[in-house]
Amino acid sequence: MKFVQGDEAAAYGAIFAGCNFFAGYPITPASEVAELMSLELPKVDGYYIQMEDEIASMGAVIGSVWAGGKSMTATSGPGFSLMQENIGYACMTETPCVVVNVQRSGPSTGQATKGAQGDVMQARWGTHGDHEMIALAPNSIQETFDTLIEAFNLSEIYRNPVMVMTDGEIGHIREKLVFPDPEELEIIPRRLAEEKIDIFGGERIPPMIEFGMGSQVHVTGSTHKSNGMRDVSTQSVHDELVRRIYEKIDSNRENIVRYKTEFIDDAEYLIVSYGASSRPAYGALENLRKSGLKIGFLRLITLWPFADRIISETGKNMKKIFVPEMNLGQISREIERFVTCKVIPVSKIGGIPHTISEIETKIRSNL
Amino acid sequence: MAKKDYQIYIDQRLCKGCDICVELCGKSVFTVSDKINQKGYYVPVPVNASDCSGCMICELICPEMAVVVVETETIGETA
Amino acid sequence: MQHHLLKYLRTELLPTAFCTGCGCGTVLNLFCHAIDELKLDPDDIISVTGIGCSSWIPSPYFAGDTLHTTHGRSIAFATGVKVMKPEKKVVVIAGDGDLSGIGGNHLIHAARRNIDITVLLVNNYVYGMTGGQVSPATPYETSTTTTPYGNPEHPFEIAELVAAAGSVYSARWTTYHIFHLKKAIKEAMNKKGFAFIEIFSQCPTSYGRRVGLREGIDILKEFKKNSVNIKNLKKFTEEELENKIVVGKMIERSRPEFVESLQDVNKKVMEET
Known part of the structure; x- marks a missing residue:
């Protein structure tokens, strides 16, 4: 057991998941992830490299994966923006990797040292073109550790980049972290083809072939056929490829999406929250329940793909849904797509997290 | 000393008729073709192959890897 | 015949798409x-390219194995x-716009780190694929599709830049200097550390046609006429060297990789x- 920051928990989680390559660039409030990785990776014969910027970091991560690495990077808003093109490359080339975004107040440089949840939509739609994304939002130090392991597993299962969307609050607070017995952890290994076959099609999630096996692997971000060779003019080739990389995640929503619910059986009102803002939100919930209000709680652990089924099912019985989040309503508006009741954002920006009473007051005044 | 002989082959599938070989050959081995090939290119013809000195410029500089220079004695071994 | x-090529894709x-x-x-003269196994070469x-x-x-990445x-x-496959030869081949423009920062930092990769930068003076726009390598006052009144900027001397950034091997040749260039590629492939060759190369379509050099051979003749070997620099005055292409080896040294x-x-x- 250790008393650590969220950023450190992310690094330890990655090491426990078998990460052996980290390329990054310093940025507040994510630098501690890089610092701990630079300390820990050599102990497991892994490599930490500090690149010249976040574009290069994401590029090096993808390159390392095709050379056999289990790889990640960590950043915050400005760096996350710079990584977007190569995150799209990872989607298009189906390269498993993990990106930790310790979110801070934006846009632009914003409040560098202050936590926020303003990159939720960027995680989903930050790179251009149709694609699906997996993004997770832990709300504690222990959960950050566990989420990193899950993120690596999901990236290997679905051959897709996975975003871990922590924030400056979770990244920097300290809580106890209990290390699991490594023997008992479920680590999903990369699925590798045993012979030279098509690795960009043929099945919905094809196996990979890494470089250096004599298989003349061709990897390109251009539209490609199932053998990896570029074909940028045939409509059906693009349609088949982009639909497949979309559907491999979309069709597995139920296997990917995780959330926690409490008190929803009798609830007339619902709080939906995630990450740092779910902590004061839960405090508000306890106070409201004590005072007799029939209010339930739904905490999203998976942000993307969106938990649309549970939202629409529970939303049917609700008079109103309240959504505390440290942005101007990014998940709140997403919820509106799946429910008919009124959805009320409980937004707070500016670098200071919600207090319990702020959330409680906002809810009481909108019942 | 016996003069070495060379055979020059131009791959009809690959040549795009840029004529770089024609222009750079110090022995004027190639001539510009007056016949258009299937792909619409005028593929040069090594009409003076007997003058070839085996300098390899045409083979090395060809942007399509369409030119091959072979020492005559070795043809039997490599073909 | x-x-x-x-045998080293994906022949089903030939002839090439090049003009x-x-x-x-x-x-x-x-x-x-x-590669053939070095007797390298192509399975031991990983090519990485840009746009x-x-x-x-x-x-x-x-x-x-080929990794065709994002631009720059x-x-x-x-x-x-x-880093993950140090036993393989990693080769980057890309253009002047890609490697010295959008990717210029990666170029100098990789040279500084002295990572063991070989980089062939093919300098055709312009962004050829997009139609011949001005690049960081376009000569001063040259007309391109985005400098219709002449280039107001000065080009990088890329081979010198990379040498200064810390590479252990840096050379410049042109596609006219086939024997020198072949030798340089062999030296660069064998060199432990960041090995770089700037290759001036003809683009008749997007560059040549705007400067009155419509055929590949026309530009090759210019390369021949305008090149000065670095060994002979002392024979020329500064004035005479203006607009010349200095070819040769800029640097060769050893540093920890x-x-x-x-x-x-x-x-x-x-x-x-």
Whole structure:
């Protein structure tokens, strides 16, 4: 057991998941992830490299994966923006990797040292073109550790980049972290083809072939056929490829999406929250329940793909849904797509997290 | 000393008729073709192959890897 | 009879997509000759490329593992590849716009780190694939599609830049200097550390047609006329050297290599823990 920051928990989680390559660039409030990785990776014969910027970091991560690495990077808003093109490359080339975004107040440089949840939509739609994304939002130090392991597993299962969307609050607070017995952890290994076959099609999630096996692997971000060779003019080739990389995640929503619910059986009102803002939100919930209000709680652990089924099912019985989040309503508006009741954002920006009473007051005044 | 002989082959599938070989050959081995090939290119013809000195410029500089220079004695071994 | 070095290519994709007379094919040709003369197994070569015509030299044509990356980022991707597969030869082939424009920062930092990759920068003076816009390598006052009144900027001297940034091998040749260039590719492939060759190459379509050099051969003749070997620099006055292409080896030296340094750290740390 250790008393650590969220950023450190992310690094330890990655090491426990078998990460052996980290390329990054310093940025507040994510630098501690890089610092701990630079300390820990050599102990497991892994490599930490500090690149010249976040574009290069994401590029090096993808390159390392095709050379056999289990790889990640960590950043915050400005760096996350710079990584977007190569995150799209990872989607298009189906390269498993993990990106930790310790979110801070934006846009632009914003409040560098202050936590926020303003990159939720960027995680989903930050790179251009149709694609699906997996993004997770832990709300504690222990959960950050566990989420990193899950993120690596999901990236290997679905051959897709996975975003871990922590924030400056979770990244920097300290809580106890209990290390699991490594023997008992479920680590999903990369699925590798045993012979030279098509690795960009043929099945919905094809196996990979890494470089250096004599298989003349061709990897390109251009539209490609199932053998990896570029074909940028045939409509059906693009349609088949982009639909497949979309559907491999979309069709597995139920296997990917995780959330926690409490008190929803009798609830007339619902709080939906995630990450740092779910902590004061839960405090508000306890106070409201004590005072007799029939209010339930739904905490999203998976942000993307969106938990649309549970939202629409529970939303049917609700008079109103309240959504505390440290942005101007990014998940709140997403919820509106799946429910008919009124959805009320409980937004707070500016670098200071919600207090319990702020959330409680906002809810009481909108019942 | 016996003069070495060379055979020059131009791959009809690959040549795009840029004529770089024609222009750079110090022995004027190639001539510009007056016949258009299937792909619409005028593929040069090594009409003076007997003058070839085996300098390899045409083979090395060809942007399509369409030119091959072979020492005559070795043809039997490599073909 | 076909070229014996076609065995190194994905021949089903030939003829190449390059324009008639383009120098990219000559670079591919010389690269294959160099590989063959070095007796390298193509399965031991990983090509990493960016975006632009010259990135098509290995991708798709060279039949080995190939990572065709985003614009300008090939060296960053190659860094990740080399760290995890240090036993392989990692080669980057891309253009002047890709490697010295959008990717210029990665170029100098990889040279500084001295990571063991070979970079062939094919300099055709312009962004050829997009139609011949001005690039960081376009000569002063040259007309391009985005400098219709002449280029108001000055070009990088890229080989000198990379030498100054710390590379252990840096040379400049043109597609006219086939024997020198082939030798340089062999030297660069064998060099431990960041080895760089700037290759001036003809683009008759997007560059040549705007400057009155419509055929590949016209530009090759200019290369021949305007090149000065670095060994002969003293024979010329500064005035005479204006607008000349200085060819030759800018630097060759030894420095500790990046991945080996990382491996040394790991060895030390693992012994201690």
